[in-house]
Amino acid sequence: MSRLLFWLALIFLVGFAIRSKIREAQKRQQPFNQPPPAGAGPAPGPAARQHGNAEIETMLQCAHCGVFYPASETVQARGRDYCSAAHAAMPPA
Ligand SMILES: [Zn+2]
Numbered sequence: 001m002s003r004l005l006f007w008l009a010l011i012f013l014v015g016f017a018i019r020s021k022i023r024e025a026q027k028r029q030q031p032f033n034q035p036p037p038a039g040a041g042p043a044p045g046p047a048a049r050q051h052g053n054a055e056i057e058t059m060l061q062c063a064h065c066g067v068f069y070p071a072s073e074t075v076q077a078r079g080r081d082y083c084s085a086a087h088a089a090m091p092p093a
Pocket residue numbers: 062063064065066067082083084087
């Protein structure tokens with residue numbers, strides 16, 4: 001009987017821990033869904049994005065290896081985007 005109570009308590013604690021972790025993650029994501037505060041200026045356009053906003057950086061996929069990387073680190077060759085100069089020199093996969 002005590003063994004059953006032990007398992008019930010364990011399951012309850014694990015469930016509570018998981019739920020609080022999920023709630024914590026949701027709380028951290030919320031600010032991104034909200035509009036910027038008044039007086040923050042106009043939303044940054046494509047030109048501003050190139051200077052590197054660490055929070056909303058456009059991600060590109062390498063034409064050779066398929067890895068995703070920040071658009072500011074792109075290496076362009078033959079009209080395609082690559083993650084590095086080494087992959088730009090290789091043919092697309
Ligand atoms: Zn690559």
